[in-house]
Amino acid sequence: GAVVSQHPSWVICKSGTSVKIECRSLDFQATTMFWYRQFPKQSLMLMATSNEGSKATYEQGVEKDKFLINHASLTLSTLTVTSAHPEDSSFYICRVGRGSTDTQYFGPGTRLTVL
Amino acid sequence: TQLLEQSPQFLSIQEGENLTVYCNSSSVFSSLQWYRQEPGEGPVLLVTVVTGGEVKKLKRLTFQFGDARKDSSLHITAAQPGDTGLYLCAGSGGGGNKLTFGTGTQLKVEL
Numbered sequence: 195g196a197v198v199s200q201h202p203s204w205v206i207c208k209s210g211t212s213v214k215i216e217c218r219s220l221d222f223q224a225t226t227m228f229w230y231r232q233f234p235k236q237s238l239m240l241m242a243t244s245n246e247g248s249k250a251t252y253e254q255g256v257e258k259d260k261f262l263i264n265h266a267s268l269t270l271s272t273l274t275v276t277s278a279h280p281e282d283s284s285f286y287i288c289r290v291g292r293g294s295t296d297t298q299y300f301g302p303g304t305r306l307t308v309l
Numbered sequence: 310t311q312l313l314e315q316s317p318q319f320l321s322i323q324e325g326e327n328l329t330v331y332c333n334s335s336s337v338f339s340s341l342q343w344y345r346q347e348p349g350e351g352p353v354l355l356v357t358v359v360t361g362g363e364v365k366k367l368k369r370l371t372f373q374f375g376d377a378r379k380d381s382s383l384h385i386t387a388a389q390p391g392d393t394g395l396y397l398c399a400g401s402g403g404g405g406n407k408l409t410f411g412t413g414t415q416l417k418v419e420l
Contacts, residue, residue, distance in 0.1 A: 198351075226406060228406075228407075228408070230410075235395075235413075235415060236412075236413065237397060237410045237411060237412050237413040238352070238397065238410045239410075240407065240408070240409070240410075243407070285349075287351050287352075289408070291406060298342065298354060298408065300351035300352050300353075301351055302350055302351050303349065303350060303351050305349065
């Protein structure tokens with residue numbers, strides 16, 4: 195069965211609105227989760243590292259005020275795209291893993307389309 | 310910044326052919342993983358290699374980690390349409406359990 199879930203699986207919103215994406219670890223507690231963005235036919239780009247109980251660590255070039263991350267529990271991290279614009283349309287994927295050589299579990303992804 | 314370049318970027322072949330995908334970097338990684346991703350889904354782990362020179366086989370897929378742990382290759386024998394997908398290598402070693410993904414190789418296997 196699934197180890198990581200994401201909700202919603204797809205969302206369409208109007209420009210200027212905010213969208214929240216959830217990532218849940220179903221089988222184990224995760225102090226760290228990772229958020230990626232993927233444009234069509236491209237690779238995954240790490241956006242930020244979500245840390246339970248503390249602030250997220252953002253990659254260079256990712257606006258922390260635009261992509262709000264909250265990791266309030268050991269099984270849930272949320273990514274909120276604030277004031278979304280068409281260029282934010284992408285496939286957003288979360289990852290959960292316990293160690294660098296342990297199996298890494300990816301969520302099924304969330305397709306965001308901003309009109 | 311650790312970068313992983315994959316080649317080729319796109320590959321379209323006929324069923325039964327063999328192919329090799331390369332993943333190269335100037336950085337050393339403590340481990341390297343290969344994933345396959347289908348449209349609209351998350352990546353699925355194929356293999357993890359951790360030792361320089363290591364070779365792993367998974368049915369028709371053969372994975373090799375370079376001696377210096379800077380590069381890797383994926384060889385598919387007798388490709389089938391079910392092998393179609395986006396193949397991604399990902400290196401670990403930047404600290405904090407970070408994974409750096411390669412640029413990706415889109416494979417299409419036709420009948």
